[in-house]
Amino acid sequence: MAVGQGVVTTLKPIKGVRIGVASAGIKQVVRPDVVLFEMVEQAAVAGVFTLNAFCAAPVHVAKEHLAKSSADHASQRYLLINTGNANAGTGEQGMLDANLCCDEAAKRLNVSASSVMPFSTGVIGEILPSAKIVNVLDDAIANFQEDNWLQAAAGIMTTDTRVKGHSVSFDYNNETVSITGISKGSGMIKPNMATMLGFVATDAKIAAPLLQQLLTQASDKSFNRISVDGDTSTNDSCMLIATAQSNVEISEDDQALLALFKSQLDELMLDIALQIVRDGEGATKLVKIQCDKAASVQEALDVAYTVAHSPLVKTALFASDANWGRILAAVGRSGVKDLIVDDLQIYLNDVCIVQQGARAQSYTEEQGAAVMAQQEITIRIVLNRGDVNDSVWTTDLSHEYISINADYRS
C-alpha cells in the first residue's frame, strides 16, 4: 500500500556524476543491490548522519572518509551503497567489512580508500556478505553512466514499494542549474539528522562549508520532520554533491541566487522526504501534523510528534474516523508546561473540531468524515502560546504495517 499515485518515471542526470548499478545477490532474489556513485574531481560533498548511538559501521567509515578526503583534496570520490544488509550491530567485524569494500573499490578505481564512502541498508545484525559486493564492483564500474538515477533509486530500495526521486532546475544568467535526488525508506523512519538514505547532486559550484550548511538546513525542514513509526534507524545518511559542472557558483556573495538555490533544494528534499512517508509501511494516508502559535520550536515538535506517534490517533486515521478525542488526549500528554486547554483549537484541514476544551459547537460528524475520506490530511493544533509554527508528516497505522513487520527480519 502507498498513498497517492506519484510514481517517478524520469530523473534528470547531473553533469559530473556517473552511476553504476550491479546485482550482487545479497538477498535471495537477484535484483540490483549495489550502487556506485562517481563524482568529478571538482565536486564538493556534504553529509548528515543518524544520531542513533548504535550507528552502523558504514556510518562511522563514511564520516571518517568524508572528512579525510575533503582535507586531502581528493580527486574523484565515490559513494558505494548496498541494500539487503545494514552492516549494523556487527561490531568489529562490521568495521572490517566496511573498510574492505572501500579498499577493494579504491584499488579498482585507482584512488585511496578514503575516497570511497560506504552506505548500507537492510537487515540489522547480520554479517555483511562483503565478498559478494566485491565480486560485482567491476560490473558496477563497467555500468557507469550519467543517466542511471532511476536505476540507482531502484537499487537502494528495501521494503520500499516505489522508487523515490525528484529533479528540479532553474535558469540563471542563461545557464541552467539542476538538482536531482533519490531516497529510500519505508519503515524504521524517524530520521534524526537525515533519512534512511538520500543522495542528492547538483551541477552548481558550491564550496564544501556552504554545501554542508545548505544540506543541514534542508534536512531539518524535510527528513528531520517525518516519521512513520518513530523508530530512528542505525543507518540514516544523506549526501549532497555539488559537481561544479555548470557555470553557476552559489555563494554568500550573491544572496538572491543563494536564496533561489536554497528554495529549490528545500523543495526537492521535502519532496523526496514525503515520498518516503507516502510509501510508509502499510500507509493509506499522508498526514501533516501542524502545530501553530507555539512558544518554541521544541514545544511545537513535542506536540506534533506526540500526535504523530500516538497508536490511537494512527489507528483512527486508518479507520477514517475523525476521533478528535484521541488527538486531544495526545496533545494533553505531550508535556507542554501549564497548557490551558480552553485556549487551544484543533482543526482537520479547515474544519475546527475542538475549541474551549470540547468539540467545537459548529462541528458535525459529516464535516469530519469528509476530511477523513481524503488520502492527504492536515491536523492543525493551534496552541495560542507564542508565534512559532512547525510541522511534521506521518502515516496511519494499518494491518499491513503489522504484517510487514511481523514477517520481515529487518
Next chain:
Amino acid sequence: MAVGQGVVTTLKPIKGVRIGVASAGIKQVVRPDVVLFEMVEQAAVAGVFTLNAFCAAPVHVAKEHLAKSSADHASQRYLLINTGNANAGTGEQGMLDANLCCDEAAKRLNVSASSVMPFSTGVIGEILPSAKIVNVLDDAIANFQEDNWLQAAAGIMTTDTRVKGHSVSFDYNNETVSITGISKGSGMIKPNMATMLGFVATDAKIAAPLLQQLLTQASDKSFNRISVDGDTSTNDSCMLIATAQSNVEISEDDQALLALFKSQLDELMLDIALQIVRDGEGATKLVKIQCDKAASVQEALDVAYTVAHSPLVKTALFASDANWGRILAAVGRSGVKDLIVDDLQIYLNDVCIVQQGARAQSYTEEQGAAVMAQQEITIRIVLNRGDVNDSVWTTDLSHEYISINADYRS
C-alpha cells in the same frame, strides 16, 4: 486476546466498604455500568490522578471533593463510577454533568455533594448521559453489600476482556489485615500517576497523609510502570481506602508493621496493574523491560520506555521473532547521553543476545526462539553506567490491536 489464564473468581470483602451496582444503559448493550462505593465514617481515602492536561471533568471534581470532604471530616463518603462514557473533552457541560451526578447521589444518601467523588471511563468527547445515571442511583443504593467486588470489577470494564482484581491478607497480633483492589484498562494505557481506574481498600486504620504517601509510592512501582500503547488517558485515577474496621493501625510508630503492609500493598497494586497489561488490547505477550545499571531512574525509564513503545520491537514480539537488532536500534535512539555501545549487554530472559555492539558470540537463534515461544518474556538491558535498576511492563503489537482501535470510537 489476553496473556495467560489468571481469571479472577473471588475477591475478599473489606469490612467498612459496601458496593452497589446498577445498569443504566449508557451503552446500547444493557450491562452493569454504574458502581457506587460506600465507605464507613471512620475511613480515610487517598487518590492519585492523571497528569494529562486534558483531564476529564470527573477528575477535576473528584480531586476537589476529596480535598473538601477530607478537610470537613465528612461522615460516609462515596465513589460514583460509570463506564461507557468518559465525560472528557466535554468542556463546561462536562463539569455540570459531573456535579449533577454527585448532587443527586448526595441528596439520596443524605450527605453533602462533596462527599461523593465521581469517576468516568469510556468514549471521549460525548456528552455524559447524566439522566440515565441519576435514574439508577436508587437501584445502586438498594444493591449495597460488602461482597460485591467482582460485580464492581465487571461494572467498570470498557474494552477489557477480563475482570481485574486481587486480594491479599496477613495476620498481625491475632488480627487479620486484608486488602482488596480492582482495576480496569486495556488500551490508552500509559498511566501517569495512576491507571485508567483502580479502587483499592483495606480494613486497616491508616491516617490520610500516610495513606496518600503509601498510594503514591505503590502507584509509582505499579501503575506508573506499565504501558500498552504509550497513550496516557484523560481519566486515570486510583483511590485507596482505609476503613479502620480491623484493630490494626498502620503508622510510622511501628516500622516493621508499616513495611509489612507496604509490601502487601505493593504486591497487590503490581498484580492488578499487570492484569491490565495482560489484557492489553490485542496482547499475546506480557513483556518486562528491565534496564539495569543505569546512571539514574530517568535514564533507566527512558531506555525501557523507548524499547517498550517501539512499534518494530512490539511487532517482532508479536511474531515471536528474537529480532535483537530492533531492540538495539531502540536503545540507541533512547537519548542516553554519551552511550558507549560496546559497554552494554542485552538479554532475553537469561540468554545474552548482544554484547560489544554486536550479537553475542554464544548466542544462537534456537536460544532466542525458545524464549520468544513463551507468553511472558523479560528483555533486560544492562547499561553498565551506574547502579540504578528499573523496569516497565508492556505488550506486543498485534493485528487485533489495530482491529480494536480502528473499529472502536473511544
